[in-house]
Amino acid sequence: MPPRSRVTSAPKPPREQKGAVLIVSLLFVLILALIGMSASQTASLELRMSANSRDGGLAFQAAEAALVDAESYLSAEATLPPFDGSSVGLFRAGEAGEVPVWLTVNWQPSDSQTYSGVLEGVGEQPRYIIEQLPPMPMPGGSLQSNVPLTETGWYRITARGVGTSKSASVSLQSIYKR
Numbered sequence: 001m002p003p004r005s006r007v008t009s010a011p012k013p014p015r016e017q018k019g020a021v022l023i024v025s026l027l028f029v030l031i032l033a034l035i036g037m038s039a040s041q042t043a044s045l046e047l048r049m050s051a052n053s054r055d056g057g058l059a060f061q062a063a064e065a066a067l068v069d070a071e072s073y074l075s076a077e078a079t080l081p082p083f084d085g086s087s088v089g090l091f092r093a094g095e096a097g098e099v100p101v102w103l104t105v106n107w108q109p110s111d112s113q114t115y116s117g118v119l120e121g122v123g124e125q126p127r128y129i130i131e132q133l134p135p136m137p138m139p140g141g142s143l144q145s146n147v148p149l150t151e152t153g154w155y156r157i158t159a160r161g162v163g164t165s166k167s168a169s170v171s172l173q174s175i176y177k178r
Helices: 020-075
Strands: 090-092 127-137 150-160 169-177
Touching: 020 127, 020 150, 020 169
Parallel strands: 090 127
Antiparallel strands: 127 150, 150 169
């Protein structure tokens, strides 16, 4: 069989380049840069959110520690001092319709008690106030007219704690029966 002859065509002259590949690659780089910036902003926002959550949790724990400290104070004292504002942090609760003491106190050492321990990592040590509520008869007492009802002392404890920054503060309240 005779060898086949290969017909070779003349090389085609190079076409003019229009730069489409360059434009597409620049668009890809721009899109990747925008995705990177968005991811960076999202990560930064999530970092701030987690720091704020930690700060709020620390403030809550500080306020909880102050509540427990105030309850320990009430249970440890055999006789309590008068709740007339003469002792720091001890107040008589206002009448119905009056602005509550815990809303008007400025949480300075002259107005409130400081937590007896030391908490690390907080902007300031937690503080609390105790308000003596009006005495109330205990349920289950006698209904006879000549038998007096036993009264129990009730106290409202308001505690305030702050986190690492003073902008995160938490206030907690509890009612304590003595």
